[in-house]
Amino acid sequence: MEYGERWAVIQLSGCSGCPSAVFSSPVLQDLVYSMPVAYFPMVTDSQRVLSADIAVVSGAVCKRAEEELLKRVRESCSKLVALGTCAVYGGVVSREVESAKAVPEVVEVDQVIPGCPPPEKLVGEFLIAEVSGGEFRLPSYNVCKECPRAPLRRKPPIRVRYLEPPEELQAKACFLDHETLCLGPVTRGGCGAVCIELGVPCHGCLGPPAKSYTSQLANFLSILDIQLEKSKLMQFVSRYIRVGVL
């Protein structure tokens, strides 16, 4: 079956992880092959973005040519989706290139799907909604809601001394109960708390559940008693999102 909407997939500065994700799940693959593709230079010979119904953009904007391409895409495509944290917030690329911009800083976007990489579940739900005419919504809850660990027991101020969990950590306790910083409370859910399942605190790759990262983060940090070097703390909280950008 072929769906009517024509797709364009555009890569800006990034790692190719986001666009390659569409080939990573058999469910996604079935959908992808059934969509008419207007532009997808990673896998087709398309040289120029002509008109498309939906443009999916991954990566951050670093060069003038990328900015011009993005503006042309916005003009020629009805709907524009920023896919992945580089596109949505600047991501790791914005740590590397000072002038890097997130896609919404350059053009208006109709939908964002954050994550580094964006969770397969969210990409799948978005694609299914598109082809079936349904509605796609990002989760508005935070990572704590999906977390397999026990809810936080401590009351503020919560002392934080570690960025990596200490060795004696109990397998099922909240990282914050073990004085270990975890950005789960200020990070949008949808990833299934994949890092926490592996024993790694959340670094916030999906960005904030609501608009302003900086103010949410400031509120969160204000209930913590942080006993860490400021530079280390800043490195941690700005791994994927430049603090102050939003």
Place this chain on the structure above:
Amino acid sequence: MSVRIVRVLTRVESPAEVVFHVRGEEVERVELKPMHCRRVEHALAGLPAEAVPAYVSRICGLCPIAHQIASSHAIEAALGLERPPEAALAVRKLALLAEHIKSHTLHLFLHALPELFSYAYNSPQDVFTLSKAEREYPKRMGALIAFSDRVLAELGGRGVIPMISAAGGVYSRLTAASRDKIEKRLKQAKAAVDWVRDLLYSRRLLDKAMVDKELYDLPERIKLVTSASREELWGEVKVYAAEQELKLIPAVSLLSEDYSREALLTGPAARYLARGGSIHGVMNLLSHIRIRLDEVKACIDAVEKALNEPRLYHGVLRERLKVSDSQEAAALEAPRGTLVHYYRIKRGAIAESRILTPTMINMSTMIMVANRLVELASDLAFPRDYIIGKTMAAIRLFDPCISCLYHTVEQL
């Protein structure tokens, strides 16, 4: 007067621009220009050493595990951990095998096979046209990806940029239930390899492309680069710590003016030679397709064997590293070739780093192949558009991992 024709290098893992200098019908010269930029080494400065493996995974979404493991090894060596826990070594080896399968599968199905099919069908092909013309095509590609992604997801939570290797060890081990899930996909993965082999030989896809064989020849004098140059290595992760090694391999820029005149070869063809394969078997890019497929098969067999290793299921996963000031480099075989990570660490944070990727090593040779191709094809009076198309095909067949090249491209 010579004019410039600029084309987007498509069907690679991050687009670039190819600039053709053309006089009349004759293409005189080819250059590759970056379209994107990254400054990974710049961003690593000041980062705690233990945060590096996760960060460098974002250099390339197609080979994140190679970057994770190479950086873990270099940091462990710098911080005095001589040998990571046995379970960690076994998990890393399994993950790297899975990454080789996945990366080669994407290269074969997205880049190389469409090139061969364009000869068979006499028209340009891509994964979308082939998924309609050849009903089995997406299914077989899906079977190989499902197999490799299952291994990666069981070890690192997801198929794309999984979290597997950390400085000091790994995050998780395999369980009996994970093993079952992986084994369930084994048969279809093997069948997919047989299906591709059938395409190449029974349906004679390789033979049909032989009309242009000459265009895809490598330069006569090549120098091998493998991480096994000093130790036997095939599919294994071995570490050699030697900062000076970095200086042996010239870092090439994307700009053709700066490329080295020496033809360096790394990746599946170089590994094939290092294992004792014949030099005639690697001197043409079309034969690299067969070598890649053989690596996929060998890696699937190696995964099957590795699943029996008791080390994967038991034992310590990670050692704590001591904070000290030191520097080390480590190299391993990434899917597209030798990957080197070097770090200088001061008070537990990165003071300096340098990452040499396979595509950086391959680039000089790729540019040579492209320039040789346009010279030969122009001598043979091939039409200009044909020459342009085949030049892009040669780059794709060689090494399409432009993302790995971009990790250190400054803004131009």
